[in-house]
């Protein structure tokens with residue numbers, strides 16, 4: 437199964453040692469978003485390929501949301517140990533870049549300020565962010581219970597999901613490479 441089985445979760449001692457999540461304060465979050473926005477606007481005419489790749493990535497992401505929602509409906513409402521309560525995850529550069537190029541607004545702040553925080557987007561009924569705006573790591577993660585259910589699906593469904601995940605992973609990398617290539621050209 438291609439999905440990760442461990443949502444990053446740290447012990448107390450590890451949390452003390454880990455570097456802080458990027459752009460944890462509102463000011464840094466705004467600065468990061470503004471900088472990406474600025475560069476995209478500056479190089480808009482040469483970023484056509486990156487825009488197209490982001491649009492395609494959006495399509496691949498949307499193609500797996502129905503299955504992920506189904507898995508969540510079957511498991512999360514009865515979960516005794518919600519992964520989002522203890523996960524140490526955040527949005528990375530590729531997440532922000534994808535959102536901007538795909539014409540999606542950024543969420544109002546980074547998920548957590550420090551490793552001991554609980555994600556600010558965890559509501560009473562689960563994640564309050566639309567799936568498209570969640571960090572890729574949140575989409576990628578299937579817990580053991582969900583993986584067990586997924587294994588009961590047809591091999592065709594499993595293969596489709598696996599292929600979509602690989603395509604999204606490589607698409608994210610390609611978008612980042614293209615963005616760096618264009619914005620660092622002299």
Ligand code: SF4
Nearest residue numbers: 511512515518519579
């Ligand atoms: S994904 Fe799994 S561990 Fe996380 S809340 Fe849902 S059932 Fe619980």
Ligand code: SF4
Nearest residue numbers: 520555557558563574
């Ligand atoms: S963004 Fe949503 S899915 Fe990800 S850790 Fe926060 S509440 Fe959970």
